[in-house]
Each structure stands twice: as structure tokens, then as C-alpha cells.
Amino acid sequence: MPPSSSERRPAMKISLASIALAAFTRVVSAGIPDKIYGVNLGSWLVLESWMLPQGWLDMGGQSCSDCSQCIATEFAFAQAYPHTVDNVFDKHWTTWFTQDHVDQLQAAGINTVRIPLGYWLVEALVDRNTEFFPRGGMLQLARGLKQLKAAGIQAILDHHALPGVQTAGQQFTGRCTSDVQFYTDYNYHRALVWTAVMTAVTHLHSDFGSVFAIEAVNEEIMDASQTPGYGDFQKNFVKTVRATELALGISVPEAKLSLNVDASVNFTSAIDAAASTSGNNIFTSEVKAALKAAIPILVEVSNQLGMGFDLEASLHSREPLVTTFMDINWQFNSPANPADAAIGPQGYDNHLYYSFGGVADANPNAYLESICNLNRVQADAALGNSPLWFGEWGLPTQFNATDDFLFKWADAQKLAYSQGKGWIFWNFNVESSELAGDLGRQWSYLEGLKRGYFTRDPSQVHDRHVCDPYKANTTSISA
Incomplete structure (x- = not known):
């Protein structure tokens, strides 16, 4: 998350579906860590130019106070340099996150990474007449996941930048614009197709074996009155993940499906058979449309990744993915509760940055009093949003922090966030x-x-006692 001053394709023939599914190697899935100690791989596959100011200028980008008014994002870059963007970004992807970084994270005891991804990673979803993004990111994702898997580091795939843009004026959406169009039927559908493709690839591609969770949307608009239909999308997101898994023969808690079709041989027939099962409320019309649209895209992705055939291996040892949302307290104005969407394992994400204001007064004592009395984990749990992890946080402050304070600030935040499932x-x-x-x-x-x-x-x-002088004697203070 950057510093901010503000907050169709038709289904193809069954034989192609068989090729798409056969083109991946079956793997044993990762489980959620007992406690998450993680980092984000930000600005890798969703570039945020504020994080590499000189590198961005060297690439050909620009810097401006209003990121919508210059070449400050991937969209603007690809639009300005259509003939060179793919090569320029391939160099960035290759150098921004490397084997050396993996080795450093492994040595530091990091057990989890959260990987921000844009919808354009699934290239068939991009309308090339009106949308402009680099191509080739899927290969880089597979490369990075293979390195992370070898190091024993697990991963969350985070849909960080949604079709149509989910939040105005932010580099992390891939396009700085005030024209927010994610919350429409058209873009909800594209996001569900992305979800089906990434769920299938995660379960079927050997390099994705350390992925344990998939996150629906990064930092949706905080005002729920501005996100029409988002509660329905949350439910359809979970159902799309579970429908894909059921069609693959993966056992999902709270959901059962018996088919006479072998998904490893014929994915399309498996989907159709599941969709026609009476009394199954997972395969809604929106979910079926997303799954059918995903089939030809899986063919393209399998070709892109150059995978071989493995028809005999079984998917039944795979664990279902942990569907993940920003927690209910991320939004106000009567938001939908993502807990209502849960089918099988689900997790919740909260982001807390004191540097953007609205949390505590801009001084060391106020910061420590606030974080040391944080009750977000308990408040979320009372609303069914558990397990909760803090998927984004940092050390920045609104004042000139001394080194002595940053030692305390790091300790206090780690202790607060470890009350839940952990931190990233x-x-x-x-x-x-x-x-x-x-x-x-x-x-x-x-x-x-x-x-x-x-x-x-x-x-x-x-210092495990860093918070002792700041803890309230009675009711906890909520951030």
C-alpha cells in the first residue's frame, strides 16, 4: 500500500478443457501456518512507483503529485510505451524479487509472503482496446513461487488490483483514476473468472504448491454505501473457489458433490454435471458463468507455462484454499459481513497504518497507548471474523521517529498483531x-x-514488556 493523501469468452470444446487440466502437475497443498510471520512482495507484480522512485524514472516513468496526471502506474506506462512495455517489465520482475531475496527471507525466519497481483496477470481478461498492461507476469509468478516453495515459505495470492479499479487515486490498483468501475456486474464477473483461473492453477501447477490462501479484494472502498453489490460478490467469490475445487474432486468442508465424471480427464463435463446437480446452491448462475469462461483461459495459461501432461496423478490429497477478505471493520455504513460468505476455511485481513492519520495523535506516547490497547482481534472475532491476520502494517509515523522509538514501535506492533493469526x-x-x-x-x-x-x-x-506502561487499566481502546 503506498503513502496516500486520501483515502467473454465463450466456453470451448471439451477436448480443450481436457488439455488445460492435463497440462498441470498435481501437487500436495500447503496448510495455513500456526502463526503467520510474513512480508508483502509489494511492487513486484503490481508496481507502485513510490517504492522505486529512481528505478521508475530509469524505466521511463514519471513522478507527479497526482498520480493520475503522469506516467506513474503500469496502465499509464503500457499506454505510453506499447511496443517496449513487456520487455521493460520483464526486467523489473526479474530484478525486483530474486533468489537472493528468498534466501534472506528464509534466513530471517519468514514463513509467509503475501503476493499482490493484478487482474491483468490473467491476460485474456484485459480489453486491449481500452486497458493497457504488461504481459508475461504469470511466468514470473510461477518462477517466484517455485523459489519460495523450495525455501519452505508459504504464500497468499492477493487480488490487489481489480478490473475496473476498486479504489480511486491509488497506485496499488494499477491505474490512478477517479473513475471507479469495479462495483459493476461486468467487472464482478471478470473478477470471478480470475478467481476460477487462479484457483485451478493453484491446485494444478506444481510450482504453486505452497499457496494456502487467495484474497478476494485488497482494500475496497471503506464506505460500504459506495460498493453496491459487494456482499453478493463476496459470496460468489467463495462459491467460485469452492465450485472449482469440487469440480476438481477436492474435498471441501460444508460442501459435498458426487460426480460420475473424472475432472482430470474432462473438466467441462465435470462443471456441467456439478451445475446440474439438484439442491446444490454453490453453482449459481454467476459462478457457472465464471467457470465456463475460465475454461479456454486455462488452455492459454497452460500453454503459457509450458507444462507437460500428467493424467494419472490425483487431486484428492489437496486441501481447499483459505478464502480471504478484508475484515468487516474495514468498511463502515453497514457493510456486508464476509463471515456470511464462508464455506470451508476462511481468513480475514486487516491493514493498519498510523502514518496516514485517524488512529492516534502524532506523538510516541499516543501511538504506543493506541497499539498496546488494540482490541481489533477480539472485536472481529465477536463478529465471526476469525482467524484474523494483519496483512499490511509498517513502521512509518507522522512525526520524526527516533531509532529508540522504532525499536519499541516494531515490538509493540508485533505483540499486538500476534494476538491474532499473525502479521505480514x-x-x-x-x-x-x-x-x-x-x-x-x-x-x-x-x-x-x-x-x-x-x-x-x-x-x-x-522487550516483551514494552506495552506495560501504556496498557489501560479498564476497557481496551480500539484503533
Whole structure:
């Protein structure tokens, strides 16, 4: 998440579906960690130019105070440089996240990464007449996941940038614009197709074996009155994941399906048979449309990844993915409760940045009093939003923080977020350059390790009593 001043295809023949499904190697799935100690791989497959100011200029991008008015995002870059964008971004993807970074994260005890992804990763979903993005990201994702899997680091696939843009004026959506169109039937459908494709690829591609969760939407608009239909989308998102898994023969808690069709041989027939099953409320019209649209795209993705055939392996050892949403307290104005959408394992994500204001007064004591009395985990659990993890947080402040304070600030946040399922720092790394200045001091986990703000063992802190002077004697204070 960047610093901010504001908040159709028709189904194809069965034989093609068989090819798509056969083109992946079956794998044993990852389980959710007992406690998440993680980092985001931000600005890798969804580039946020504020995190690499010099690198972005070197690529050919621009910097401006209003990111909608210059080449500050992937959309604007691809629109400006249609003939070179793919090669330029391939170089960025290759160098921004490397085997050396994986080795450093493994040595630091990180057990989880959250990988921000744009809808354009599934290239067939992009309308090339009106939408402009680089191509080739799926290959890079597979490369990175293979390296992470070898290191024993598990992954969350985070749909960070949605079709139509889910939040105005943000680099993390891939396009800075005030014209927010995600909350429409057309783009809800495209997001569900993305979900079906990524669920299938996750279960069928060997390099994706460490993925345990898929997140529906990163940071939807906070005002629920501006997100019409989002509650229905949440339910359809879960049903799309579960329908895909059921069609693949994966056992899903709270959902059963008996088919006479072998999904490893004929995915289309499996979907059709499941969809016609009487009394099954998972295969809604929206879900069926998404699954059918996903079939030809899986053919393309299998060709893109160049996978071989493995018809004999079984999918039955796979665990269902943990469907994930921003927690109910992310929105106001009577939001839908994502807990109402749950079918099988589900997790909840909250992001907390004090540097953007609205949480505590801009001074060290107020920050520590707030975080040391945080009751978000308990408040969410009371509404069924458990397990909760904090998928984005950082060390930035609204005041000039001393090193002594940052030691305390890191400890206090880790202790607060570990009351839940755990934490995922934003970001694993940022650019080190004269133009970036001291950006890494408060935004880079790897830099924080070097400076000693973070302990070498992420489960530990420097001072377990850091919050003792700040804890309220009675009712906890909610952030």
C-alpha cells in the first residue's frame, strides 16, 4: 500500500478443457501456518512507483503529485510505451524479487509472503482496446513461487488490483483514476473468472504448491454505501473457489458433490454435471458463468507455462484454499459481513497504518497507548471474523521517529498483531538510492533487520514488556 493523501469468452470444446487440466502437475497443498510471520512482495507484480522512485524514472516513468496526471502506474506506462512495455517489465520482475531475496527471507525466519497481483496477470481478461498492461507476469509468478516453495515459505495470492479499479487515486490498483468501475456486474464477473483461473492453477501447477490462501479484494472502498453489490460478490467469490475445487474432486468442508465424471480427464463435463446437480446452491448462475469462461483461459495459461501432461496423478490429497477478505471493520455504513460468505476455511485481513492519520495523535506516547490497547482481534472475532491476520502494517509515523522509538514501535506492533493469526509487513524491500533517501528505514523489512528494529527470530521481540506502561487499566481502546 503506498503513502496516500486520501483515502467473454465463450466456453470451448471439451477436448480443450481436457488439455488445460492435463497440462498441470498435481501437487500436495500447503496448510495455513500456526502463526503467520510474513512480508508483502509489494511492487513486484503490481508496481507502485513510490517504492522505486529512481528505478521508475530509469524505466521511463514519471513522478507527479497526482498520480493520475503522469506516467506513474503500469496502465499509464503500457499506454505510453506499447511496443517496449513487456520487455521493460520483464526486467523489473526479474530484478525486483530474486533468489537472493528468498534466501534472506528464509534466513530471517519468514514463513509467509503475501503476493499482490493484478487482474491483468490473467491476460485474456484485459480489453486491449481500452486497458493497457504488461504481459508475461504469470511466468514470473510461477518462477517466484517455485523459489519460495523450495525455501519452505508459504504464500497468499492477493487480488490487489481489480478490473475496473476498486479504489480511486491509488497506485496499488494499477491505474490512478477517479473513475471507479469495479462495483459493476461486468467487472464482478471478470473478477470471478480470475478467481476460477487462479484457483485451478493453484491446485494444478506444481510450482504453486505452497499457496494456502487467495484474497478476494485488497482494500475496497471503506464506505460500504459506495460498493453496491459487494456482499453478493463476496459470496460468489467463495462459491467460485469452492465450485472449482469440487469440480476438481477436492474435498471441501460444508460442501459435498458426487460426480460420475473424472475432472482430470474432462473438466467441462465435470462443471456441467456439478451445475446440474439438484439442491446444490454453490453453482449459481454467476459462478457457472465464471467457470465456463475460465475454461479456454486455462488452455492459454497452460500453454503459457509450458507444462507437460500428467493424467494419472490425483487431486484428492489437496486441501481447499483459505478464502480471504478484508475484515468487516474495514468498511463502515453497514457493510456486508464476509463471515456470511464462508464455506470451508476462511481468513480475514486487516491493514493498519498510523502514518496516514485517524488512529492516534502524532506523538510516541499516543501511538504506543493506541497499539498496546488494540482490541481489533477480539472485536472481529465477536463478529465471526476469525482467524484474523494483519496483512499490511509498517513502521512509518507522522512525526520524526527516533531509532529508540522504532525499536519499541516494531515490538509493540508485533505483540499486538500476534494476538491474532499473525502479521505480514509492508514491504519486504524498497529501493535504495539517493532519490529514495531513507525510505527503507521504515518501509523495508530487510532494512529493518539490518538496523536491528526487528529481531532475527520473527516470533520474538526485544522487550516483551514494552506495552506495560501504556496498557489501560479498564476497557481496551480500539484503533
